[in-house]
Amino acid sequence: MKRKQSNQLSSYLAMAIVLTKYEAKLALVPALAAVVSRFMALLEEIKEVQLIQEGKSIGTTLQKQKEEAEMIEITLRVAAAIYVYATNQKNMELQEEVKVSPWYLKRQGDSSLLNRCRRILQIASGLDAEAVAPYGLLPETISGLQKEIDDFAALIAKPRTTIVARSTATHRLKELFKEVGLLLHDEMDKLMLVIKEQEPVFYNEYKAARIIVDLRGAYETDEEENADEE
Template identity: 35%
Template sequence: MNLSQSNRKHMVEATLAFLNENAAKWQSIAKIGEVVNKLNDVNLAIDAAAGEQLEAKVYVGAIKVALKRTICEKADIVNDIVEVFAIMNGDKKLAQTMADSASDLFKLKNSDMLRRVKQIIDVAIQNQTPLVDEYGLTAEQITGLQADYDHFLEINGQPREYQIKSSVATLSLEELFTEASNLLANQLDNLLKIFKRRDPTFYNGYIKARMVVDY
């Protein structure tokens, strides 16, 4: 990559990092998640096109670990609520099943973690009405956990963790940067305006991350 492309790449990664760190603020808006996933794919394709497959693999590995941690933290919050619900209804077996902490879940192998989280999601959905009406759970907590669970399934267990979706795999480096610019300028920038007045601190942080810094 030339210097200009490198600076643009840093901006894309800074933007993705900021959005990943603040996922709780936008994860209930499916369209934002859709565009963020596309931008992640393009970012990885840029790595591959630049001959940096190793770095791309490491990058996806880091994203995967961070996503697993996020899933475990969200699952812990949900299963704590379900555990109290079970105790209050005299269901000792369910209460014991929902007793894992975030660290307990994170220590599990990915396959076991996914199995446990799926169990938490299923129980939460089955009992959604009383959990929401009486115990403080929100529908967004369930859908947010489900979305992260689904995303982890997509990237888990692939033989090449930096594998790029076919829609962008054959594009040239400059074409990929153009695609990234289109996703940002024509989609994410508009979608994030939802937070311009609702959460100006978050919105301004996004705008700052979007700035290309010349090194």
């Protein structure tokens, strides 16, 4: 969110507090009550879109760590079973193929880790099921590894989707702020004049909330506003 939008949002939130405080007074002018309802709905959408734009991804990060740990754990179990099987078969080439450690897997990047786990899965799927069953390598173990790989692959693809979502959110925010600006200028400000004489305290608090102050401590100049919009 740009600085200008952030300043506007602070003003809108202050206005929402005032409008909620004097909600009963809105009944004096039904058209004003309807405009306030639209304003509140737009404000809620702005807050929701802002979260998307800022990419609130703490939950996603924790989920990624969980899925990665689960995939590594079952990969190590499958690799260990194949390694012992290969040892008994005196198949040194197979031993080398599945020789992995927790430290090795954890230091890999997402793509490299995924490829390594997929290779272990490929090897496990190609072995004789009856021959490896005594080593704990059962069909459900292999399908479990497949599931963990699929889950992790889907999760690491999310940031690419998020980039698109954030780009869309940025465009939508611009539209929302423009819509709110027109709503306030063309309708709410003028309807508030209708109750100015009857409810001067309400009106004055509304006008005070309408002032958009630069959060850096100064009022924005036209030049700064234009720079923000570029």
